[in-house]
Amino acid sequence: MSTLKKFMNYYKPYKNMFFADMFCALTLSFIDLLFPLIVRYLLNDIYILNNKKLIFTYVIYIGMAMFLMYIVRYFCQYYITSWGHIMGARMEADMRSDIFNHLQKLSFSYYDNTNTGKLMSRIITDLFDISELAHHGPEDVFISLLKIIGAFIILFSINIKITLSLLFITLTMIYFSYFYNKKMKHVFKKNREKIANVNAQIQDSLSGIRIVKSFSNENIESTKFQKGNEQFLNTKETGYFIMGKFFSGNNFFQGILYLSVVLLGGIFISLGELRVSDLVVYILYINIFLNPIDKLVNFTEQFQKGITGFERFLEIMNTKPDIEDKKEAVEIKNVKGDIQFENVSFGYDNRKTILKNINIKIPKGKNIALVGPSGGGKTTFCSLIPRFYEIDEGTIKVDGLNIKDVKLKSLRNAIGIVQQEVYMFSGTIKENIAYGKPNCSFEEIIDAAKKANAHEFIMNLDNKYDTFVGERGIKLSGGQKQRISIARVFLKNPPILILDEATSALDNENEYYIQKSLNELAKNRTTIVIAHRLSTIKNADEILVLTEKGIEESGSHNELLSKNGIYAYLYNMQFQQE
Structure with a gap:
């Protein structure tokens, strides 16, 4: 019920469309229920008249009335099919926006443990099924129940005994549907999980296609994919076996309905308790409520797909960001750049501690370098300043303010980062540079590119600043991508700079x-x-x-060399290699 309540909340912005859709469904059901009654009226009251002229007049009037009703039905059906689907699509778009915005709030820790392909499956595939449920669900249930209940009320007024037998068979169908409905829910949830795994495998293989080909490991990737694909196929086959029993069972009960009407109707006609015209009406009404029963049967499948998709949607929406602003958080303005670590300790997911009891004060305007062996925590140290991860112990301050008391956006706006692994967004060079300052002018982009020594190579490209970089910037060299990422930071112009191997992909000349x-x-x-x-x-x-022990040495280049410690060892070894 909690899940359904959250699902219903997405109808609120479109309640007028929803009620209009339900009104059209009501009108459409009423017209369909009226047709057999008109046939009964013609058979019992009109066609038995001896006056042909009077019969003709009645038939013309009834025909005109029915024609007008079917015009109304046309517009109701049009609204249900078009605007009903539009309402579902808009709800889907709202959910997609909500889940995307929520994903933007989650910290690096979440993405360290979550596969991108699985997230894509939840954002696209699951939400499509939710959209179908949002539109067809209430409408199909409403129309079906109206037709079934309305048909039984009318049939009870004709013959109680036959109608009771039909009601018994219909209730048996409903129980049968409920029984298999529970089985299908479990299977559809497994289907979701398996297809998410398949999507994750595809995303992983295609993202690393160059590595795959360089190692000639296409067969390995194909085997990995085939394994996930077969698991998904197996769960789908299990689901289809259940669906086979489900649909064939319901079709069997539908046949029993017709058989009951024919047998019981014949018996009651022979006893003089039923007219032939009423038997025709029974058959017409069975046709009317069999279609709603089919819709309710189909709805169970649609409901299970949609609701399991919505539950998976809620799993993400219910994931609370482990890093977010406090209610009393303040904007940090006019940042000078004083940074202080006080007894800071940190480890990923409470595993081995990467940084322990770090105490360091970095005055504003100072140029500090971090060196040491791989795994010593250098990148982690820098990731804690913009609060990409939450520290386990201690305090980090910027300009004397605890970063936990500062609004994240204002904190990160004050920090510019050039990372070792450069990421290029799909788009043009101009758009990628402008990411550092979205509302900047073209002149500012050019100025930033010149400062990053990128302008010259950009101007030599066919489309210059409008050159499309390809997925992840695949059309650019490593050094070119690095320079564009540096241009972003020039454009942002922040008071605090973090350069994580910012010149690692450049040749000696460009590095200079x-x-x-x-x-x-x-x-x-x-x-x-x-x-x-x-x-x-x-x-x-x-x-x-x-290092793993913390800050083992500090000082200027010459001071550290004179100590003849770790830094001197690393420097001399590198100098000899060069």
Whole structure:
């Protein structure tokens, strides 16, 4: 009931459309129920008249009335089919917006443990079935119940004994449907899970298609896909076996309905308790309420698909973001760039602690470099400042404010990040650079590109700034993508910079020019640089050597060399390799 209540909430913005749809359904049902009564009236009261002229007059008037009713029925059917579907599509769009916006609120931790392909399945496939349920569900149930109840009321007025037998068979059909309905719900939920796994496998294989081909592992991927595909097929086959019993059983009961009417009608006609015209009406009414029974039977399948899809939708919607603004959170304005870690500890999903008891103060405008072996927590350290992850212990402050007391958007607006793994959005180069400042002018985009040493190569492309970069920027080289990502940060112009191997994909010449640009951008700004190429951080104000034990060394380049410790070892080893 809680699930249904949440589902019904999506009807609220379209309640006028919903009630109009139900009114049209009511009108349509009333007209359909009226037709057998008109036939009965013609057979019992009109065609037995001896006056042909009077019969002709009555038939003309009744025909005109029925013609008008079917015109009304046409417009009602048109509204139900068109606007009813539009209402369902709009509800689907609302749900898709809600789930997408909710996914934007979830932290990195959620995505670390969730497959993108499965999320895509929930956003697209599941919501389509919900849309069909939203439109056809209430309408089919309403029309079906009206026709069934209305038909039985009319039939009871004709012959109680025959109608009771029909009612018994109909109730048996309803119980039969309920029994198999429970079985189908379980199967359809499994189907959802299996197709989500298939989607996840497809997304994973296609995203890494270049790795697959480079290792000639197409057969391995095909085997992995086939396994998931067969599991999905098996659950679908199980579902179809149940559906086979379900539909064939209901068709059997429909045949019994006709058989009962023919046998009992013949008996009562022979006893003089039923007229032949009434038997015709019974057969007409069976046709009228058999279609609603079919719809109710089909509705059970549709309901199970839709409601299991909605339950999976709610699973995501009920996932609470582990990082969100406090009610009393404040905007951080005019950020200077003072950063302080006080006894900070952090581990992913309460597993092994990556950072433990980190204490460091980074004054505004300072250029700090993080070095150390892989796995020491350098990227994690930087990810905690914009609060991508929630720390386990301690406090992180920016300009003296605990970042937990600051609104996330204002905090992240003050921080510019160039990540080691560059992501390009599908679109043009211009659009990708402008992502750093969506409302910027074209001149600002060009200026940012020049500062990032990207303008020259962009102008050499066929469509220049309107060049389409392809999925994940596949049409650009690693260095070109890196420069565009740096241009984004130039455009954003934040007071705090985090450069995670920002020049790792560049050749020596480009690295030289971009390093100069980054040095210019870093003036009077707090800059944290993660670097494996130690030659790029010689001029940093302070270098922190971060290992599994924490900050083991700190100082300038020359100071650390003179200590002859971890930094000196790493630097000398790299220098010898170069």
